[in-house]
Amino acid sequence: MLDSVKIQRRQSEIRQKLAELSGKETPDETELRSMNDLDAEYRSNETRYRAALIAEDSERREAGEELETRSGREWSDLVSGYELRQAVLALDEGRALDGRTAEVVQELRNAGGYRGVPVPLMALEQRAGETVSTGTPDPMTTRPIIDRLFPASVAARLGFQTINIDHGSTEWPVATAGAVAGWAATEGGNVAGPSAFATAEKSLAPNNTLGAHMRITRKALKQTGSGLEQAIRRDLASVIGVELDKACFSGTGADGEPLGVVAGAATYGITSTAIDAVATWAAIRAEVVAFMEGNAASAPTDVKIGFGPSVWADLDDQFVTGTAVTELDRMVAKMGNPALSNTLDTTAVLTTSAGGIAPAFLGIWGAVDLIRDPYSDAQSGGLRLTGLVTADVTVARGSQLRILTGLAAA
Template identity: 65%
Template sequence: MLDSVKIARRQSEIRQTLSGIVGKENPSEDETRQMDELDREYRSNETRYRAALIAEDEERREAGAELETRSESEWSDLVDQFELRQIAFALDEGKALDGATKEVVEELRSAGGYQGIPVPYGALETRAGETVSGTDLPNPKVIRPVVDRLFPNSVAARLGVQSIQIAQGEVGFPVATAGAVFGWQTDELSDVGAASAYTTSETSLSPDQTGGAQMVITRKALKQSGAGLEQAIRRDLNAVIGTEIDRVVVNGSGASGEPLGIVPGAATYGITSTAIGAVADWAAFRAEVVAFMEANAIASASAVNLAFTPAIWSDLDEALISGTAVSEWDRLTRHIANPAISNVIPAASAIMSANVQGIAPGYLGLYGGVDLIRDPYTKAGSGALVLTGLVTADFTVPRGLQTRILTGLAAA
């Protein structure tokens, strides 16, 4: 109990006692002496009470500052301790969840919308050795791009796509399309320019696309040690979900339940696509960098993210500048560090993007966690357990000028 509360209660007791004594017409000597003692104690307590309030106010401020960041850090700590093997045994044998795993599942369930057992995306991070992660793992704060954290080699992450964790509903991204106009007076009495309305356009993420990752856990795997099963589940779910998220961000058709990706949605998102029709070289990419600069999107080539296929990397590395040992790849990486190389990018194509004024070139919305549903019947004959992990996600590009596509980069 706080000292101020204890003192306040004692003051109340003193007042109550004094009121009883003061009401007597002829108090005894003992009662008179008691009034003097209680009066001195009351005055002393007033000083103590003010001092206690000052001390406790400082403690409250420190506690408040801690509470502002505690929820995010506590959540990440719980997710670090999340055990997927508990989920497998709960689905297979009905074993009760406990510890941090139980807390995380209950927290996700409070948002609703799960038929099976919810699993946070952070729990799919591949961990080395221990079932319960150590302090050397990333400790995400507030909203960290989930693509970066779950799938470090993700092409979407390398292109600057930001992932947002959404509990429910839609998330909109208003982007300014017109605003202030600067003008000069033509004479002393004229206006400085015509007024222009500040307008925005909006793109949004909605929970309309749901996909499923299915995996089979054999009876042998279920009977193995916890760490072995833990890593097996992580690897399977991590690989299949990460690969598919990358694919739909770049190549999602926008039909058959898929989000609309960067390449098929270029016209919809207002992304410029340029047909090169020649072997890839630094000059082709440099022209697009210049276009970014002329659109006031970037100030230097190092601000550009770039991704293309292994075949294009081979062409760039093989093409030597006449009379030198310097390749086109060397020229490119001198200006654009660490381009992403992946077969997710369409053949003979490249994607360039930039983060402009804090706005990512694309937003990937991941709704809730992975909804893990048990199917003990499909493989009942072999004693295996079939798990289906449902993932609800959407993708959008808020501003097309932050992305450019090159096509027709012919093979050497």
């Protein structure tokens, strides 16, 4: 019995005795002494009880870790208690399983689907003292799945805002003309004439659907068990994220793709400058100055930049004459670390959030529509999963983005 349980029981007994003694109107000396002793013991037990809980909590954690990492030997011991009789009666009479048999069946069903009652092969091969010709068997243990490598979202680092849309289209009216300020030329003269307040609508429409397709073999279903579900979730989420990131920048607006900010620079009104030379801090600084002159940014640190790894290497390889400072060092000191993406390659994208408005928007309609197809690969026992996502990209104000192209060494 746990020490904490023993102390709890003793505390209950002390409270009961104290209740009896305190109910007496004129207790004698022996009863008063007994109440003092019981009160002291009760306070002492409270300290012991807290210490016991702390110690037992550590033991529970260790025991929990052991249960989570059940070894093959423990599984063998569990299967050794599997009763095939119960499986037969469950199929024949519908009798409920119990004991180790029920636990083994539950473990197997959690790991994979079965139409009947699963029977582990170890339960059919009960052997004692048998070895193979080459020595003691050494079964293989399958560890958790190692995920594929995917880049982190560069669009998110550059300030692109993701919006979840229930249904229909979404639009933003963006002011393009409005109030005009001016001085009166003469006393009693009129100030600058009024200007009409005009807007242009930027919209997101559910016209583009991205699909992620996955084929799961019977080996994968049986090899990894319950860990396969989480691995599939991560893999689908990662591959969808990569494609959405590509669409934000290099989407062509054709063949089902949204129009990205690089390919759609002219459509969105984004200034694009062809450098066609090795990247320099001077070229990047000119675009940062243009942001500040256009009231889109108030400081260089308000501007974020992303480009490909090759551009990063070129900037880091150019040293200021007579110093150990590189062009990359100068840029990072003024703007912070850049976001790197293979999608951008030799193109640099500069963004800024003006007035709390993101430079671009990625709209996603609803959730991922996961479609299960158990029939196409039925002959091999496989399964196909398809995840569909409807998404679109738009830019609110083109003045919040700048693009530099052709940043490559000659």
